[in-house]
Amino acid sequence: MILTLKSGFSSAHLYHQPLWSSEENLKNFGRCFTEHGHGHNYTLEVGFHLTEGELQVKLEEYKALLKSLTAVLDHEHLNFVIPEFKTKIPTTENIALYFQEKLKEHVPANKIAHIKLYETSDLWTEIQP
Incomplete structure (x- = not known):
């Protein structure tokens, strides 16, 4: 049996590759590369x-x-507040991997059926450990 639970949170983030110039960051990340970033209402879904x-x-x-x-x-700017994202770009994929690591600290890996992180209703990352 798989029990699926969801939990929502709102966070801001920005995409920035420090090895690139501002022009290259803008070219690759578009509106996601800004000084202050932008936010999303995320939904974390985990199947156990x-x-x-x-x-x-x-x-x-x-x-x-x-x-x-x-x-x-919740209500944090990921790049500025969360240590794991001070050097890692907080993409939906990387945030999902962050949750996978945090879950493994509390739950045996074989108990996790899937992790889905929704950035919007039509954009998400799914991990099946």
């Missing part, structure tokens, strides 16, 4: 492999876990 007996035991625990992980990023 569970046995029938685990469902009631793990449901509230996993809900609280997702809420605590997304709360760290």
Whole structure:
């Protein structure tokens, strides 16, 4: 059985490759390369492999876990506040990988069925560990 839970958060970010000139960053990243960045209302979705007996035991625990992980990023500028994104571009893919690493600190890897991070309703990254 796969239990799927969602947790939302709002964050700002900007795309900037420090090895490139401003012109090259603008050419590659367009409007995502700005001094202050822009924001999204993200949705993190995680599927957990569970046995029938685990469902009631793990449901509230996993809900609280997702809420605590997304709360760290909620209403923050990822490039400026979150240490992992001070040197790594906070693309949807990299943010999803960030959540994968954070989840593995609390949940055995074999319990994670999938991770989806929605940047918008029609743009997301999916990881199937």
